[in-house]
Structure formats: structure tokens, C-alpha cells
Amino acid sequence: MKYLFTSESVTEGHPDKLCDYISDSVLDECLKQDKNSRVACETLASKGEVYITGEITSKANIDIEQIARNTIKEIGYDNANLDIDYKTCKITVNISKQSSDIAMGVDKSLEDKEGENAHSEGAGDQGIMFGFACDETDEFMPLPISLSHRLAKKLTEVRKNEEIVGLRPDGKVQVTVEYDDGKPLRVDTVVLSTQHIDDKNIDELRKEVKEKIIFKVIPENLIDENTKYYINPTGRFVIGGPLGDSGLTGRKIIVDTYGGYARHGGGAFSGKDPTKVDRSASYMARFLAKNIVANGYAKKCEIQLSYAIGVARPVSIFVDTFGTETIPSTEIIGKVEKFDLTPRGIINYLDLQRPIYRLTTNYGHFGKENLPWEKIVEM
Helix, strand or coil: CEEEEEEEEECCCCHHHHHHHHHHHHHHHHHHHCCCCEEEEEEEEECCEEEEEEEEECCCCCCHHHHHHHHHHHHCCECCCCCCECCCCEEEEEEECCCHHHHHHHHCCHHHHCCCCCCCCCECCCEEEEEEEECCCCCCCCHHHHHHHHHHHHHHHHHHCCCCCCEEEEEEEEEEEEEECCEEEEEEEEEEEEEECCCCCHHHHHHHHHHHHHHHHCCHHHCCCCCEEEECCCCCCCCCHHHHCCEECCCCHHHHCCCCCCCCCCCCCCCECCCCHHHHHHHHHHHHHHHHHHCCCCCEEEEEEEECECCCCCCEEEEECCCCCCCCHHHHHHHHHCCCCCHHHHHHHHCCCCCCCHHHHCCCCCCCCCCHHHCCCCC
16 A cells, blocks of 8 residues: 655754754753753743743753853854744843752652662653654654655755855755655655745746755655755745744654654653653663664554653653564663663663754754764673
8 A cells, every 4th residue: 555654844043943952052061060950941042132031950061041052153143033032032031950859859769768779769740751763764653754854954055155156044844755565765845935035036946945955855766757946935034043933842742752653652852851750761662672673573663651740660661663674662661671760760861961962953853873862781
């Protein structure tokens, strides 16, 4: 049976990703000075203004306003008439400390309180987290989201190195892949919208995008005479960033994960320290799913972990290999259960109390070789 599946990605200049990047930059600065920092940082960006709020408990001494301005500058936003200017935008910081009610559950787990003395920390919240992997690509990610991320990243590269002149930071990409019996067959449609300066010729832009981005990224064998391209389909994208649309931390969770190809628990990642299982358990679930596929135990794997606030051990573990397993399912579950899936166990195993989170913000949290949850081990 043939069918189409679509995923999207966005550039680092997308207003939501701008907010994610500021939040993760604040987190990293806290962790540089105090690895035990508790951070839940949220950012809102709108016309000429950035609002940073949330809860931070840390020994770190950081200048949040300056971190935000440096991040906006790094992305390339310097024009208040088109998007936002890092020099002149208003930045408001409203940060409090972590609630003592939450802290008491994280600092000392229910298991410790009941005398087990085996787990020092509980989960920072209840929640369900999913991890996924498949053998469609070398990085064990679904092809539609993999291609979308690569195109969005390439769009940013050609803007910054001026291989295509006249681009601005905001942009979005969407890729539709045709499948046949569950296997990717061809790219059916590519949608790419990029912010540009006012006097950029649209026909020239579309030609450059095809030649310098799309045809450089998508393998030739996946493109045919029926592949459709929609490049800046409205014909104009000059006003962008927070001036064109407000941005908010945590609003691109499907872009961050698997492009809708797998289920999602709902919790966002950016701005949260690793005691928040929304982030750390999602990373661990990806690590487990990837290694099940990479070790040849299945061609596709999805794992769900669920937690209760203040409780260390997962409430439930669910493994689905969609009938693609090569060894008995009970053996696969046994391999998963060998790992310490408490918050502290995950943090220690993946070494998560480091300032690595700016590396995750853009172009997906999964499929990048330099991140600890992407390492392949023998299970």
C-alpha cells in the first residue's frame, strides 16, 4: 500500500525557536556554574520585546538579559523594522525560585521516604515520555523529519555564509515522503518558506533555493519528475521573526522529536534542567529505542516511560516494535529493564548535568551524533 507522510522543521530564526534558544542558553549558563541548578525557563517574544520568566534555583550568577541579547544577535536578528533588533528590543526578566512543594519531591523521592534508601531523587513532575527509532536513515530517524531538518539547517547555512544573498533568519520547511509498504519510496513535495529582504527577486530566490539547498540536500534517487516544489508560495516573506508572529518556548515539540511519525507525551524540552523527566526521560527513551534498532533487535521501536511526581522509579514501561522484532519481545523488554530509569540513574548514565542543551535546540533533539543519548552500545 502506498501513502504519503509529511513532517516539518523550522530555522533557528523562527520565533518559537528563538525563544527555545534563549531558554536553553539560560539553562546552559546556569549549569556551567552550578551543575545542580534547577531551571524551568520560559521565553515569550513579540514585537520589539522579549519576556523571560519561570523558576530558577541555582548558585550561578548570570546576566539573563545579556544572555538573551547575545542569543538574538547570534541568530542574526538586528532589524526592528523586519523582525527584531538585539540592540534595542525591550527585555523583561521575571524569574522566581522553584516551588518548595516541588523541590521536596525532587530532593527526596518517595522510595527514600519509605526507607528504601536506593533512590535519592524523585521525578520533578508526573508525565509520559516517548522515544522512537527506525531504520529508515543512518541516524535511525524517520526520513521526512530527517530531510526537513537537513533542509532547514542548510537554509540557515546559505544565509549566514551569504551563498544566497538577501535572506533573513526566519524560515520553515516541510517534506512529504511517499511510502510503499512502509518503506520510503520518493519525495513527493517540498515546501520551503524563507524570510528575505524587500528587494529580493522572487524568481531568483526560488531558483537559488532549488539549486543551492534542495538539490544539495535531498538525494537524487528520491526526486523524480513528479516531485513538487513550493518555494515561498505567497510570493513575499519580508516581515518575520517576532514582528511577524509571536514566539514561545516549547511550541515546536513535534519539530523537536519525530515530526509526528511517532507519539508524543506532550511535554516540551527547552529551558528545563534534567531533573525534569519531560526532557531527560524522553532522551533516555530515545536512547533505548535507538539501541534496540541499532543492535538489530527490531526495525522500528517506540518506548513509553511514565512517572509520578516525587517518585523515582517509572510507573510504567511500554515497548512496541510493531511486529518488526527479530528476538522475542520479552527479551527486548528485559534489555530495557536492565537500565536504571530513575531520574538520577538517567542523569548519571547520560551525563546530563552539563551545558549541552544549546546543541539540542535547533534542527531536532534526536539524530545528532554528538549527543549522549545518540550513542550506540551493546545491549
